[in-house]
Each structure stands twice: as C-alpha cells, then as structure tokens.
Amino acid sequence: MKRFLSLFLFLLTSFVAMTQVTTDPAIVTEVGTVKIIFDASKGNGGLKGYAGPVYAHTGVITDKSTSGSDWKYAPSWGDNQEKYKLASLGGDRWQLTLSPNIRAYYGVPPDEKILKLAFVFRSGDKQKEGKGEGNTDIFVTLNEQAFVPAVPERKPRPEGITDGITYREDGSVVLSLYAPGKRHVHLLGDFNRWTKSNDWQMYRDGDHWWRTVGGLKKGEEYAFQYLIDNAFKVADAYAEKILDPWNDHAIPVTVYPDLKPYPMQTEGIVSVMRTGAEPYRWQTTCFDPTAADRLVVYELLVRDFTKEGTITAAIGKLDYLKAMGVNAVELMPVQEFDGNDSWGYNPSFYFAPDKAYGTADNYKRFIDEAHARGMSVILDVVFNHATLSHPFARLYWDGETGKPAADNPWFNVDAPHPYSVFSDFNHEYSGTREFFKRVLKHWLTVYRVDGFRFDLTKGFTQTKSTEATASRYDASRIAILKDYHAHIRKINPKAYTILEHFCEDKEEKELADDGMLLWNNMNHAYCQSAMGYKDGSSLKGGSATSRSWKEHRLMTYQESHDEERTMYKAKTWGIPPVKSDEATRLRRAALNAAFLLCTPGPKMIWQFGELGYDYSIEENGRTGRKPVRWDYYEEMHRHDLFDTYARLLALRRKYPGLFASPASETMNTDASDWENGRRIALQHAEADLLLLGNFTDKPLSVPAQFPTTGRWKDIFSDAAAFLEIGATDKNREVLLQPHGFHLYLREPGLSPNEKIEAVAPCEIRLHEGAIVVRSAEKISRISLYSFGGCLLRAADRAGRLDVADISSGIYLVTVRTASGEVYSQKIVIDR
Incomplete structure (x- = not known):
C-alpha cells in the first residue's frame, strides 16, 4: 500500500505541475507548512517576465463563506507585509510559504472549516496582477486527509445505459462516464456532501465507469462531478444544466429565477441532474416547416436583439418578425459557452442551453411561440471545436503544451486545418460522431428545433491542409457531413442541414445534391452595390443556376453576423451622394433587398438589416455588444425600408413557385450590367416577374425586355393601370430613377388596383x-x-x-x- 501511495503522489504531483499553481506537498491539508509555487507565465500572464517583488493577496473560502467568491481572512489590497511576499525561483516561478500551518497563517478559528485557499498575485506597486485564464481568481482545495483510492470493482453496466445521465422509473439515476486509461473514478456531489469516499467509487466496465445514485428527492436538483484518478474533477459532458463558479453570479434573477447556488465544497464547473422534472407543455404540436428551398431565415444574436438580451425578450419580437414575413429564425449559438457575454462560438456543454439568456423552458417557449406564428427555429451549432471547459478536453489535457493530450480520443493535438480555435474535434473518430449525433437528437426532440446551421464545416476533416488547400475536394469530409445529415433526417425528415462550408464547387454540389443547404456569402458584392461602386458588384453568383445546380440549395445573404454591415460601408465609404445622405443610402438598401429577395432560392437576413442598421461590426470590438436600435422603426425612411422587405417577402409567399425549381430565370446582374440597368426575369406557371434596377446615381432609360406578352402590373406603384405588353412592346423603355427599381408582375387573376402588401389574412x-x-x-x-x-x-x-x-x-x-x-x-x- 505504501508503494502504491508513493506512486499515486508522484502521478498527482506530475499532473499538478502542469498547472499554473502547484503545491508542496501535492495534497494540501491543514497539517504543517505548505509551499505555493506560482508560474507567472501561465494563466493571464499578467506577471510574466516581471522581476519583482511579487506579493500574494490571499484568503480562504470556509464553511461560513456565502459564496465561492466570499474570501475570508484576507488582508486589505496592497498589504506588503513580509508574510505575503513570494520568493523568486527563477524562470517566472515564485514561491509563497504558508507557515507554521494554514490555519495559523490565515488566523482561522478552530470551529470554522477551511475549504479552499484563494489567491491573486500582484506586483508590489499593485499595478500588475497574476490571475487564472480569463482573469479569474486562483483556488487551491484543501483535503481533509490524504485519500487513497481502493482498487475499483469491475461490474457490467445495466442494460440500456448510455454515457451521461440515465433517469430510471424508480427515481434513481445511473451515471456513466467513458474514460479509457483512467485508473479511478469517484462520484462527488450533493448526494454525498462532496466527500471523497471509496463508497462512492464508480464501477469499471471496460473503458466505461458507472454508478447508480438512489435516494434522490423527486424534483430536486443535485450537483455532481467526477473525480478522476484523485487528481482533478470534471462535469458530465451530457448534462443539460451546469453551474459555473465564475459566471453564474452575474446572471440576474430576472433572467434565471431560483438558480441553484454553486456548491462551495468543490471547484470548477459542476453538472446538475434532477429526477421527476416537470415537462414543458407544448402549445403548438403540429408545426409544418417551410420547404428548404423557400426559406427566408432571420439570423439573430439573442444578446444584441433586445435591450434585455434574453430569450424571453426575443419572444416579444416574434410578431415583428411575422409582420416582416420571414419564415425561419436562426439563433446564433445558445449552447453553454464560456462566460456570459459572447457570440457563442466558444462552446463548452452541448446539451445545456446557456443560462445567460434564460431557463430551458424559456428556450422551449421561444420555439413554441415561433412555431405558433409559422416560423421555424434553426440552431447555429459549433462542432468544429470546444473550449477547455468541455469535459472531453479536461479528461486528457497536456498542461505543459496547453493542448489536448496525445491520448485524447475526441480531440486533435493540433488541428489538421488552418482555421482552428480552442481544441479541434476529430470527426473521423466514431466516438466524436456518436456524441454529436446525441446532441442533434436532443435538440430535435427535447427542444423541437427544425434544423441546424453548422459552423465551420470545412474543419470536419483529418486531411492536413493549408489556407491554399483547405477548400479542395475532400471525400472524407463529405462522408462525415453526409453521416450527420442522414442522422438528422432519420429523426426528422423535414429538418434543415445548413453548412458554413466555403469549399470548391464540386464538393458543395455533392453536399447540395444530398439535401443540404450551403451558405453563400455575397457580402462584398452587395457592399459594393450599396456604396455605389461597379467593380466587384456582380450579384450573379446569388443563384444556384450560376453554378449549374439542379436545386436551389444556396442560402444567399448580403450580411451575416460575420460580415461588415452594408449600410456602415455606404455611410463611411460610399460615393458622395450616398455617403452624404441617409435617405439615399436607405433607397439603395431597398434596391439591394429587391435583388436579393427576387433571386430564387433560400435567403438569409442578418438582424436589423431590414432597418438599415449602420453600426460597424467593429463597434465595441468585433464580438462586443452592439447598440440595440428598435427606435429605427419609427424613422420614416427606415420604416419604408422595412415595408419594402415585408412586401418583397409577401410576394415570395404569394408566388412561391417563382422562387424555386423549376421556374425559369434570367439574371442580368453582373458588373457589366451596371450602366444598362440590372434585370431579373422569372417565369412560372403561377406568374411571371420582371425586376429592373438602377444602381447608378443618374436616371436611366432602359429597354424593359418583358419576358412575355400580356397585362403587367408595377406592384410597387400606386398607379392602378396595367401595362399592356404586346409582341412589339417587350423592349419598351422604362425610366429608372437613381437608386430605384421597378418590379412588374404578370398573373391572370391580378387586379389593376392590387399591390402586394404585407398584411395579415384578416x-x-x-x-x-x-x-x-x-x-x-x-x-x-x-x-x-x-x-x-x-x-x-x-x-x-x-x-x-x-x-x-x-x-x-x-x-x-x-x-x-x-x-x-x-x-x-x-x-x-x-x-
């Protein structure tokens, strides 16, 4: 046993040595002197390269602390007593000695239990601080005594148990963890008062560890973690709710009422389980989503869509979106991400909705209410990478390199492609795909979402590439994406799979032929058009027919969350009559909208584009909060722009066949068409359409080139008369005002007094x-x-x-x- 304990202490010391703060002895108890070794090159690096002196601002978390951040027995900030001074060990390493023992050093009374030591290291002049990653405080957990794990018992998992949390009819819960190569796994949680005990060691079944937890109160939440090899703790990757010691305190009670307090007996993120939870009562049970090739998606960031920045506040805007006429809402990532203020592309827990926006039922109500208004809900999901908070990363992490360890089955040590951030998933590993298939099923069934927009799918490959080669045809990447798509369609045959892919046409076409939609970024062309510049303004690539695709599977947009706003560029760099006059800029925004929405195929609109939002993407930093300007709607010219969007979308609803296969289309929207007037002509059995637009700043008289004879109506005109177009009138001249357009429609039942309006059926x-x-x-x-x-x-x-x-x-x-x-x-x- 003594030999085993020595080996264990060596392994623990090796593990701790990879972190920012290590201790001597490795297991910290109240007995004897403790040395704290601080590596200034890690964490936030605030003291990296600093020559000294360095002091510790330090205290303790005790059983009388009111929260995990309630330090006790700490000195005032800037106390430079000798007891708080660290000795230099060289190479950015510093040592603090707590002597003669921890209780005496801090002056903690005998009847108060010490749970953790808390540290912020600082320069003697208080100007520099050494903290954890993300500028967090640093904590060291006290052990009541040296704990020696027993040899784990081997026992097969019960039938039907999968990794994660399985709720059983008798009120018990079976917890299962896949952790190949680990020697011991113990359960810590509210149900055992967070006490290390071999009575709570998990059973081993090959590479799986499992344990049944009984005696739980129905409806009560229980926090828990897995203790791995008596060295570090991880939460459950499948948890539908987590508690975060660094960020939960900043969530207002109005956003998340009755949030379970973080347990002070532990550290790091904890998972939460609850038996007998009341299910959400869905009001809309027979929703039929719009066909994929007819989608008009409204992309929004919950944080910046309302002044409250919550999913509940967004529900209050659904009637606005319905009045506008979109048929789908795409939420930027809402699965748990690090911090509370983010775009969400730093995911950590995929089964849990982020609490910063609201409760799980708030999210379900948003989806329910959207469905009640005929709108699909699409989730933006980030499966390319995850942060270190993700349990799969923490289970196998190399602290020296700051990368996933070589034996991590889910993550690559280094991404094979040039677009990596955080830790890059290996999608060729079947375990990675099985994990994400469970994630997809969870959101399709538990939350009833209607599809997914996959972020950075170019990275779903193990093929090594550079910036120059990453977009080339990749059969393995195609197979991975088809596998996910087939899984989605097996659960819901009408669900959408939308890819941010940006690879060569051969690959995108193969994915489109399989039924997926591909993002089509036309931001540069639409920005050039908005500013009044011919060069680079071709809109021809907005239609799938420009690529000779059989189906309209290109989701074209002029703005997304990731591009500069067209109106900001027009306001900042437009030609003189555009840059100097807001009304002119908004007319060009309407012109852009007409050509975007009259191009066949699915479309996407970024939030507030319909109001001419003209703040830069770099306002307050690229991913920082942006001003919320609902007052734009009350400004006349911006309100007119909204009306233009609404009427164009009403046209798409009334004549859906015009904008989908097999409608005939003629697109004269290249840069070479700039001075002659741009033109879109669509023909279908239900109607014919002709759009003429003037992107110059001078009046243009252009031949209309009506695609067929008959009675045509200018549907944006107040004039009641038809245009009678005969065989000799197809090329009649039409006057186009600067920055303006005419939209003509021919349909047998059209009244001469009819205008396409965005009005409700009642x-x-x-x-x-x-x-x-x-x-x-x-x-x-x-x-x-x-x-x-x-x-x-x-x-x-x-x-x-x-x-x-x-x-x-x-x-x-x-x-x-x-x-x-x-x-x-x-x-x-x-x-």
Whole structure:
C-alpha cells in the first residue's frame, strides 16, 4: 500500500505541475507548512517576465463563506507585509510559504472549516496582477486527509445505459462516464456532501465507469462531478444544466429565477441532474416547416436583439418578425459557452442551453411561440471545436503544451486545418460522431428545433491542409457531413442541414445534391452595390443556376453576423451622394433587398438589416455588444425600408413557385450590367416577374425586355393601370430613377388596383379612435404593442380595441384567433 501511495503522489504531483499553481506537498491539508509555487507565465500572464517583488493577496473560502467568491481572512489590497511576499525561483516561478500551518497563517478559528485557499498575485506597486485564464481568481482545495483510492470493482453496466445521465422509473439515476486509461473514478456531489469516499467509487466496465445514485428527492436538483484518478474533477459532458463558479453570479434573477447556488465544497464547473422534472407543455404540436428551398431565415444574436438580451425578450419580437414575413429564425449559438457575454462560438456543454439568456423552458417557449406564428427555429451549432471547459478536453489535457493530450480520443493535438480555435474535434473518430449525433437528437426532440446551421464545416476533416488547400475536394469530409445529415433526417425528415462550408464547387454540389443547404456569402458584392461602386458588384453568383445546380440549395445573404454591415460601408465609404445622405443610402438598401429577395432560392437576413442598421461590426470590438436600435422603426425612411422587405417577402409567399425549381430565370446582374440597368426575369406557371434596377446615381432609360406578352402590373406603384405588353412592346423603355427599381408582375387573376402588401389574412384597420378587426374566425385576443415590444393594451374576445387616448406613433397590432393563428399588422396613429 505504501508503494502504491508513493506512486499515486508522484502521478498527482506530475499532473499538478502542469498547472499554473502547484503545491508542496501535492495534497494540501491543514497539517504543517505548505509551499505555493506560482508560474507567472501561465494563466493571464499578467506577471510574466516581471522581476519583482511579487506579493500574494490571499484568503480562504470556509464553511461560513456565502459564496465561492466570499474570501475570508484576507488582508486589505496592497498589504506588503513580509508574510505575503513570494520568493523568486527563477524562470517566472515564485514561491509563497504558508507557515507554521494554514490555519495559523490565515488566523482561522478552530470551529470554522477551511475549504479552499484563494489567491491573486500582484506586483508590489499593485499595478500588475497574476490571475487564472480569463482573469479569474486562483483556488487551491484543501483535503481533509490524504485519500487513497481502493482498487475499483469491475461490474457490467445495466442494460440500456448510455454515457451521461440515465433517469430510471424508480427515481434513481445511473451515471456513466467513458474514460479509457483512467485508473479511478469517484462520484462527488450533493448526494454525498462532496466527500471523497471509496463508497462512492464508480464501477469499471471496460473503458466505461458507472454508478447508480438512489435516494434522490423527486424534483430536486443535485450537483455532481467526477473525480478522476484523485487528481482533478470534471462535469458530465451530457448534462443539460451546469453551474459555473465564475459566471453564474452575474446572471440576474430576472433572467434565471431560483438558480441553484454553486456548491462551495468543490471547484470548477459542476453538472446538475434532477429526477421527476416537470415537462414543458407544448402549445403548438403540429408545426409544418417551410420547404428548404423557400426559406427566408432571420439570423439573430439573442444578446444584441433586445435591450434585455434574453430569450424571453426575443419572444416579444416574434410578431415583428411575422409582420416582416420571414419564415425561419436562426439563433446564433445558445449552447453553454464560456462566460456570459459572447457570440457563442466558444462552446463548452452541448446539451445545456446557456443560462445567460434564460431557463430551458424559456428556450422551449421561444420555439413554441415561433412555431405558433409559422416560423421555424434553426440552431447555429459549433462542432468544429470546444473550449477547455468541455469535459472531453479536461479528461486528457497536456498542461505543459496547453493542448489536448496525445491520448485524447475526441480531440486533435493540433488541428489538421488552418482555421482552428480552442481544441479541434476529430470527426473521423466514431466516438466524436456518436456524441454529436446525441446532441442533434436532443435538440430535435427535447427542444423541437427544425434544423441546424453548422459552423465551420470545412474543419470536419483529418486531411492536413493549408489556407491554399483547405477548400479542395475532400471525400472524407463529405462522408462525415453526409453521416450527420442522414442522422438528422432519420429523426426528422423535414429538418434543415445548413453548412458554413466555403469549399470548391464540386464538393458543395455533392453536399447540395444530398439535401443540404450551403451558405453563400455575397457580402462584398452587395457592399459594393450599396456604396455605389461597379467593380466587384456582380450579384450573379446569388443563384444556384450560376453554378449549374439542379436545386436551389444556396442560402444567399448580403450580411451575416460575420460580415461588415452594408449600410456602415455606404455611410463611411460610399460615393458622395450616398455617403452624404441617409435617405439615399436607405433607397439603395431597398434596391439591394429587391435583388436579393427576387433571386430564387433560400435567403438569409442578418438582424436589423431590414432597418438599415449602420453600426460597424467593429463597434465595441468585433464580438462586443452592439447598440440595440428598435427606435429605427419609427424613422420614416427606415420604416419604408422595412415595408419594402415585408412586401418583397409577401410576394415570395404569394408566388412561391417563382422562387424555386423549376421556374425559369434570367439574371442580368453582373458588373457589366451596371450602366444598362440590372434585370431579373422569372417565369412560372403561377406568374411571371420582371425586376429592373438602377444602381447608378443618374436616371436611366432602359429597354424593359418583358419576358412575355400580356397585362403587367408595377406592384410597387400606386398607379392602378396595367401595362399592356404586346409582341412589339417587350423592349419598351422604362425610366429608372437613381437608386430605384421597378418590379412588374404578370398573373391572370391580378387586379389593376392590387399591390402586394404585407398584411395579415384578416382585416385590421383604424377607425374613429379604435382598432377594428374583421376575421372569418372567432377572435380570441387583440393586442397593441409599441415597437419597443411593450404591451400597451389588449381586449379579449372582441373585434374592437379602443385607442382614442393613445399618442401619435407607429404601433404593432396582433390578433390571435380561437384556433391559435396569429396575425400582425402595423398601424400609424396620427392625432
């Protein structure tokens, strides 16, 4: 046993030596002198290369601390007593001696239990600080006594148990961990008061470790971790909720009420389980998503979409999106990510929604409410990489190199491609794919999402590449993506698979032929068009027919979260008449929108593009918070831009065949068409369409080239008359004003007085101081909202809502019918 303990201490010391702070002895107890060795080159590196003197600001976390950050018995900041001074060991390593023992050093009374030592190292002048990664405090956990793990018992897992948390009908839980090469795994948690004990050692079944936990109270949350080889702790990668000691305290109670307190007896992220949880009661149970080639997706970042930055606040804007006419919402990553303030491309726990935006039921309600309005919900998922917080990374990590260890089965030591951040997943390993297939199934079934946008799928490969070669055809990468797509379709045949791929056409076409959608970045061309520059402005690549694809599987966009905003570039670098005048810029934004949305195939709109959002992507740093400008809607020219989007989307809804296969299309949208007027002509059995646009700053008279004879209507014009186009009139001249467009439609049933309007199927109008609604269905509720999202007034089971005392402005009216249909329309009250 003594030999075994010596070997264990050696292994533990070797492990701890790779970290920022090590101790001598390796297992810290209250007995005797303890030496703290601080490596200034690690963590935040705030004292790297500093010659000294270095002092410790240090205290303890005890059983009387109110939180994991409630230090006790710490000196005032800047105390330069000799006891807090560290001795230099050379090479950025410093040593603090706690003598004669920890309790005496800090002056902790005998009746108070010491749980952890807390440190921030600093320069003598208090100007520099040495902290953990992300500028976190540094903690060292006290051990009550040297703990010696027993030889683990080998026992097969019960039938039907998979890795993670399995809830059983008898109220017990089976926990299972895949950890090849590990020698001991113990459970720590609320259920055993976080006590190391061989009574809580997990059974070994090959490379799996498992244990049943019973005696749990129904509906109560229990936090837990796995103790690995008595050296470090990890949470469960399959947990649907985690507690974060560094960030949870910053989440307002209004965002996440009754959040379970972090357990002070441990450190690091902990997983949470709960038996007998009340299921969410779905209201929309028969949602039928829009066909993939007809999608118009609205991409949004929950953090920056409302001033509250929560998923609940975003629910209040769904009627706005319905009024606009989009049929899908894409959420930037909402799976648990490091910190609370992020774009979300730093994922850590894939089964858990990030608490910074709300509770699990808040997310489900968002999806439920979107479905009630006919909108799909698509999740942006980040499967290329994960942070060190991910349990798979922590299980096999090389602290010396700061990379995954060579024996890590899920992660590459170094990414084979040039686009890596954090730790790069090996998708050729079957265990990686099985993990992510469970993630996909979880969100498709538990949260009922309608599909996924996969981030950086170019990296789903083990083929070594450079910037110059990474986009080349890669059969192994294609096979991996097809495998994920087949899995998604097996669960939900109508679910979407959207890829941020950007590889050569041969590869993208093969993926499109398999049913996937490919992101098509046209930002540069649309920015050039918005600014008024011909060079680089070709819009021809916006259609799948430009690549000779059979189906419309290109999801074209002029902006996404990752590109500069077109209106910012127009405001900053546009030609003089564009740069100097906001109204002109917004007319060009409408012109861009017409050519984007009249191009066949699925489309994506980045949040607030419909209002001409003109802050730079670099405002407050690229991924920093951006101003939330819902007041834009109340500005006349921006409101007109919104109306243009809404009417174009209404056109797509009314004539879906025009924008999908097998409609005929002619695209004269190259840079060479700049001075002659750009043109899109679409023909289908249900209607014909002709779009003419002037991207110059001078009037243009252009031959229309109507694709067929008949009665055509300029649907954005107030004129009631038809244009009668005969065989000799197809090339009649049309005057295009600078920055303007004409959109003509030919359809047998079209009235000469008809305009394509973005209105609800029921009639909503303002009459003599009241909102009057006429509907074929029984009305359940009428609601009046400000465009800031505030509910101002409502009436149940009535066709009239009094607004005589409401001040002048633009408002949103929503009508919910007895069947659950929701109709929305803006109204203008002018006193």
